[in-house]
Amino acid sequence: MLAALYPCPAMPIQAIAFDLDGTLIDSVHDLARAANLARADAGLAPLEVDAVASYVGDGAASLVARTLADDHHAEFTGSELQRAAMGNFDRHYKAGLKIATEFYPQVQHTLAELHAAGYPLAIVTNKPERYTLPLLELLGIHERFDCVVAGDTLPQKKPAAEPLLHAAAALNVPAQALLMVGDSKNDLLAARAAGSPVVMVDYGYGENVAALGADALISAFDELPAVLAALNTTV
């Protein structure tokens, strides 16, 4: 069901950029396993998966700092403890990028439908390239995307505009015609900063996404083609 339609985009959507964690894939169990192994290496007890989910969204260094401190406000300052935890997380996560990670329902089918409809597709994630690229290969969808912008591809990551502007340039469309689809506030802020329309999914890791004022909010990935059609007819 199309839950909400807000102010319409400035021009028809010509291409689509997708967030990865919490939007296309449910990756939190593998992230939590690696984070909890890194905590165990530091002599700390494991965290609940839901706590780890609330710490996802600002890239791996931030996830390591937050899971190590069990505090959403913790920042990666490069302390010895954090650097050791980062190295351990990196080793554990690379060893199990896709043990429990799966697509959300209807993602593959809908991506194929959007590709067949002629939309160039991109990934714009805060996940670092060293995890993003092998994971897309393991998922068997790396060839679906004409452009992948990861968290360390550029000096800036979401919520900055640059990753979306970079994707728009790579896909040869104006940023106003590149739809961002994401699950968290960083996706919305990046889209707004780039002047791009944005659709939020409400099943990911972001909190209170319904209150963020996206152009549309969806509860299932296969609502996207209808939302696209609706957004494009309101232009």
Ligand SMILES: O=C(O)COP(=O)(O)O
């Ligand atoms: O790795 C993260 O912190 C989040 O990744 P995402 O941008 O794909 O949600």
Ligand SMILES: [Mg+2]
């Ligand atoms: Mg996300």
